[in-house]
Amino acid sequence: MTLLSVENLKKYYYSGVFNKKEIRAVDGVDFEINKGRTLGLVGSSGCGKTTVARTILRLIEPTEGRIVFEKKDITKLRGRGLKSLGCEMQIIFQNPESSLNPRMRIYDAILEPLRIHKLCSADEENEKILKLIEIVNLNEELLFRYPHELSGGQLQRVVIARILSLNPKFIVADEATSMLDPLVQAQILNLLKDLQIKFGISYLFISHDMDVVEWMCDEIAIMDKGKIVDWK
Template identity: 55%
Template sequence: MIRVCNLYKEFKSGIINKNIVKAVDDVSFEIKEGKTLGLVGESGCGKSTLSRLILRLIESDGGKIYFNERDISNYDFSQMRDLRKEMQIIFQHPDSALSPKKTIYGSLVEPLKIHKLYEKNKAREYISEYLSFVGLSEEILNRYPHQVSGGQIQRVALARVLLLNPKFIILDEPTSMLDVSVQAQVIQVLKKAQKQFNITYLFISHDIDLVKEVSDEVAVMLDGKIVETIEAKELYKSAKHAYTKELIENFNNF
C-alpha cells in the first residue's frame, strides 16, 4: 500500500550561521495493505516530518513515495487533492483537531463537501453511523469542541477520517494526550476500524510498548534515519540495534 524509497528532507537553522539539519535522511520502508507499521523514536528524531512528507503536506528534497503502486512524488496540488480522501492523518492534539467555531456536525460534514460526497438529505444519517462505530451518540453533533472531552474529540477525528473511506491513515501520537483508560478505548476503535475496513496504518509514537501492541512491524528512528525494522512480536527479544535496546530498557525501567 505504501512504499517509501530513499526519502530525504533537510532544514536550515540559524540566522547568521546556517546549519543544515537532516530531518529525514535516506529513509526507505513499505507497509502492506491492511497492516500496521509502528514508527518509534524520541521527540525530534524526524517521525512527524516523515509523516508529512508521505502525505505531501511538505515537499521532500529527494526520494520517491508510492501509494498503491502509484508514484505520487511529483503529484501536483490537483492530483493530491483527489487523493486526499484515500490518505488521511490523525494528529496528536485532540484540542486542536476541530475548529472551535463549528459544531461537531459542522466539522464532520465539511470533508464530505470538500470531496463532493455530500448529500443533504442523507448526510446526518451517514455521519451518525460513523459516530456510532467509534462509540459516540448522535446527540454530540450539536455540541462544540469545548463541550466534549479529549477522548471524544479524538474519536470524532477518527469518524471524520473514516467518513471518506480511506485506504491509508497516519496516526501521529493519537493517544499521547489522553489518560490510560481513554487510550485503551481509542486503540480498540482503531483496531476495529482496521479489521472492518482493511485500512493500512502508520502508527507513530514514542511509547515503544504501545507501538509493539498495535503494530505488525516496528521501525525505529534515530536522527532522521530508520536504524532497525523488526516484527513487533520479536521486538523485545530480538532487537539488534543499540538504540532500540536502549528504548526498551528505558521503557522497562520507567
C-alpha cells in the same frame, strides 16, 4: 500487497543566513506498508518521525526520494491530484482540538469534509453522519455540542469520524493517544484496530511508547537522527 512504499526519503533544512547549517531531519528512509497492516515508527523526540509522516502525506515537500502509493509515484503530485490524494491518506494528530473548529458544532465538523469533497447528496447527509458516529461509538446527543464540551477521548473519536467520512486507505496516527488517560487510550487503540479489520485501513503509527507500539503494530521501525536504525 504493498499499499505504500517509501524509497530513500530525505528532508533537509538549512539554518543561518551566511554560514548555512544543513539539518538532516530525514536522511534516507526506506519502508513498505502492506494493505490492512500497521507499521510502528518509534524514536526519541526530534528523531524525524513526524517529518517522515508529513512528507509522506505531502504536507511538506521531500528533498529527495520516492513515495509510491498504490503503485503510483505521488512525490511530485500537484493541484487536483494532490487534493484527490487527501481523501485516501489522512492523519490523526496528538491534540484533537487542533483538528476541529471551536466555533463549529460536532455535526457540522463531521459534515464539512463530506460537502467539500461532494461525497454524498444533501438528502444522504444526516444518515451518513449518524452512521459515522455509530461506528466510532459516540452518542448522537453529542452532535449538537461544541468541541469544548467534549472530553479528549470523545474529541478524538470525532476526528476519526471526520476522517472515516473520506473512506481513507491509509492513516497516520501521530502520537494519537498520548494525551489520553490509560483507559481512554486503550479504547481508542481498540477502535483503530476494529476499523482496520472492518475497512482494511493501513496505519503508520507514530509513538514514543514502545509498549503501545508493540501491541498495536505488525512491524516496528526505530528511528534516530533521521534514519531507521533498527527493526522489530
